[in-house]
Amino acid sequence: MTSLRPAGTTLAGTYQLDHKVGEGGQAELWAARDLRGGDRVAVKLFKEISPRAARLAAREISILGDLPPNPYVVAVRDHGTEGVLLFLVMEWIEGRPLSSGSLHRPRLQRVQQWCEQICLGLAHCHRRGVFHRDVKPANVMITEADDAKLVDFGIARTLQSSLTAPGVPAGSPAYMAPERWLERGGDHRTDLYSLGCLMYELLTGEPPFGPWMGNANTDQLHNDHLYRPPVPPAAGFSGIPEAVDRLVMDLLAKDPRDRPQSADEVIARLGEIVRSAAGATIIDAEGRAATSPVPDVPHVEPGSLGELRNADAAVREALRRHGENHILTLEARADLAERIARSGDLDGALRAYDELIVDYQRVCGTYDPHTQQLIETRMMWMLRKVPPPK
Incomplete structure (x- = not known):
């Protein structure tokens, strides 16, 4: 589909469009570069459509521009026009x-x-x-x-x-x-x-x-x-x-x-x-150990926190490099599921295995050895029989 502006276009003499990263009914989202300092930015380029859609675009610019900065809301840097098109410049979120x-x-x-x-x-x-x-x-x-x-x-x-x-x-x-x-x-x-x-x-x-x-x-x-x-x-x-x-x-x-x-x-x-029983340990939002008297929440042993964080990071890296359907991503998720189980959070591990088995069946097939091994491992954990380490 033809873009509103070709890659390389400079908006307001300042923002150079690099590549389009998304498109909706009213706008295109571009990765761009602020030529004043070289910073990467996101540019939302609104389509030349109905007067109502133009009012909506102007409204978004006004709303975001008036909001003070917040770490959990996208930050607006600038806005303007390119010919008849409105554009909105935001922080680039990696x-x-x-x-x-x-x-x-x-x-x-x-x-x-x-x-x-x-x-x-x-x-x-x-x-x-x-x-x-x-x-x-x-x-x-x-x-x-x-x-x-x-x-x-x-x-x-x-x-x-x-x-x-x-x-x-x-x-x-x-x-x-x-x-x-x-x-x-x-x-x-x-x-x-x-x-x-x-x-x-x-x-x-x-x-x-x-x-x-x-x-x-x-x-x-x-x-x-x-x-x-x-x-x-x-x-x-x-x-x-x-x-x-x-x-x-x-x-x-x-x-x-x-x-x-x-x-x-x-x-x-x-x-x-999201706190654990007294004396039990969980990973809080910052990856630190935390305790609390609420008895019904999964928890993990303190010594496993680092391993769980590393396994989480390995899954994210596999998703980034290979996508969700690659065998290496599935294997990274299987390793995370096992580490969750060994940490003491058995309910969390069984949830992870349940979802992972469905994905293995879809990608590898029901009777593939990898799928069958995963089903057997999940059954052992359910029966409280700890499988030998890989």
Whole structure:
């Protein structure tokens, strides 16, 4: 598809487009270079489309430009025009969208870390009357430091105004709150509902009512989000503490009044949930050991923290170099699953093995020796029979 501008174009005499990294209905996202200092930046180049879309683009620029800096919200550097096209210059985030291979039911501590950071970003926006309205995995970047950062405020609104056209609810159907389906503006609790959908997907592998498949299931998602109670995450997966399950279900309440009433409240509940029994040890958001009197959360032995961090890093590196379907990536994940089991977090390990076996079957085949060996290893751990080290 033809780009709005060719690679090498310089915008406002300052930002040189390098290569296109993404495209949506209203804009292209480019990797670019700030010629004044050589810094890498991201440029969102808005398409020359309808007057309403132009107003939306201008709105995003205004909203992001007015927000003070925050480590969990993408930073805006500049904006301007190139001919008839608007452009927005943002910090370059080295990392990956949460939607690209990161939703393989990560360990509970990582779910807690990412969701807390997303909430910190949302709380920063909400305190200034800005509501994102499209919180979903594709709009969360995971940095090289493994931190979550909110991006893409294309349909955000403020307390004062909204540019959503009548009869056209804006958002992503798999993550959209009931009030958005009813074409209401929504507020900070609308973002928290979408966060609940994202958290549900991190815990189970899918949003609460399944992914959006275009017009084929839009009506079904409309009815599900408005009327159907979601199946609790813990009903289908072991190793999800009751308090985590309860928080997700509270976030997914149909009536905004029944949800947590602020991102700060969610942060507080997450902080109380992801701690281990007295004297037990877990990995906190900074990779340090932490203890707490809550008895229902997986924990790991202190001596295994370094090994787990190294195994996590090896999986991320394999994903970056080889992609999620390569045998070397699967082997790195298998090594991580074994280390999780040997650390003492058996529920977490069984979750990792359950997902990994499905992927081995898909990539290698059900009767491949690698798949069969993994099934046998998972069974041994389930029976509390410790397999010999590899």
